[in-house]
Structure formats: structure tokens, C-alpha cells
Amino acid sequence: MPQHHPAPARICPDCDGFASAAITTGGRDRHGHLRTLTVHCPACHGTGTRTRTAFAGSEVAA
Numbered sequence: 001m002p003q004h005h006p007a008p009a010r011i012c013p014d015c016d017g018f019a020s021a022a023i024t025t026g027g028r029d030r031h032g033h034l035r036t037l038t039v040h041c042p043a044c045h046g047t048g049t050r051t052r053t054a055f056a057g058s059e060v061a062a
């Protein structure tokens, strides 16, 4: 018997749910640590999900 799951929140179409990425700065600091910058998807601000109502104002019609 198939189960019906509640619809999940919409995955952000800009990042497909991968809302954060770590970017290396290309080198290591003097402690030998690899420095990374964590950046978030500008569309969903790192949440990975979007809702039409919350982001209606940011939609750009081509």
C-alpha cells in the first residue's frame, strides 16, 4: 500500500538544495589550516528551500 508523504518544502531551484558551499582561499594559514569561506545561495540564503510567498518579490520575469 503506497504511503503518502506530506509535500516537502520546495527545493530551491537555484541551488537544488545545496545551499552552502565551502570555497578554499587557495592556501593555508600560518597554522597550516586550510582556510575556507562558507557561502550561501543568494536565492534561499542557505536554507536550500524556497516558498513562493516568501520569495515572490525576488522572482524576475524574463
Ligand SMILES: [Zn+2]
Residues within 6 Å of the ligand: 012, 013, 014, 015, 016, 017, 018, 019, 041, 042, 043, 044, 045, 046, 048, 049
Ligand atoms: Zn538556494
